[in-house]
Amino acid sequence: MYLSGEHQTLVKLLVAGPFGVGKTTLIRALSETPPLHTEEVMTQTGAGVDDLAGVREKTTTTVAIDFGRLTLPGELVLYLFGTPGQKRFRPLWQDIARGALGALVLADTRRLADSFEVMDIVEEAGLRYAVAVNTFPDAPHYDADKLREALDLHPDTPLVMCDARDREQSVDALIALVGHVLAHTPEENPNP
Template identity: 55%
Template sequence: MDYRSSDSAAGADTAMSVHIPGPRAEERLPDTVTSAVKIVIVGGFGVGKTTMVGSVSEIRPLTTEETMTQAGIGVDDNYGSETKTATTVAMDFGRIGITEELVLYLFGTPGQERFWFLWNGLFEGALGAVVLVDTRRLEVSFDVIGRLEERGVPFVIANNTFPDGPSYPTEELRTALDLDPLVPIVECDVRRRASSREVLLTLMRFLHEMALHHA
């Protein structure tokens, strides 16, 4: 005759009583939200993408950082970020509400060239992008900008100010990056939430202006 042992029955009861926690109250999407937009945060290695997502996200950000090892020497360019001990290997993810009805989903891309194959998937469905630049090494931004232009993704330039970074007039920076005259350039400190939020608002205003122009 088939029967359940007391051990198996107890195990079943235990399994049934396991509580799987849902999202924390502050992480639940507000009922007022009617629109969500995907935004990508891009830039070279060590320009502040993970910091920006972390500083501005209203939910606990998802990161895919791994400890940097000796294997990266000669492969990853860490100029200007010699104290950096971890690096993004897939993406960073966060969320911020712009209005009661609109939220932005933020996807930070890995900066090392060897992980650029992931970018195509992260760019898919993105309405716009923030390109973080470091004036100490503007050349790492050239390929980033080129990829966005090839895919037709609108973007703004956010100059993340470092203490030892040279300061350039806006138009000089525009010329150095070979930008269209309409592309906004804004200075920021990605460690500060208000500064990072203003960058995102600048992007949303730019996207709104483009939509009106093409209407």
């Protein structure tokens, strides 16, 4: 039920990553409500701006946000805000990130270097994050240690593999993020 009479814990999370990495797909796979998306057909105007290397088949792009909702056991309600991947939409980032507790950063092994700027933005925003490598069928596969090294991840940062189209794998990626965020969130003292 959308608004139950029970106590719910509401958490805002970002789903971030470079252009064409699967953010919209992941939110669509996860959301228990019809997801809100601002997906538009790509035009020639963006041809000189958007780098389509590795995503030649892409015909649409997010121009503002994607939004979905997922309730986990224990009445933990996750509000998922997908960020646009293109650099020209970076001015929206600060507003989208306001109030978020963490970010799931999607990465693509065909274009790992594209993830660095997004991880930098997330770190500059002071957000905890997990990295989910979207396992595209035609992408090279590497073991976790090599990926962690290539992405220069802190040993504490969760790294998971997932197919963004697969609800169960995507839930597992979010659970890794939520666990990481909660492990680094100070508990409130009920008796000040």
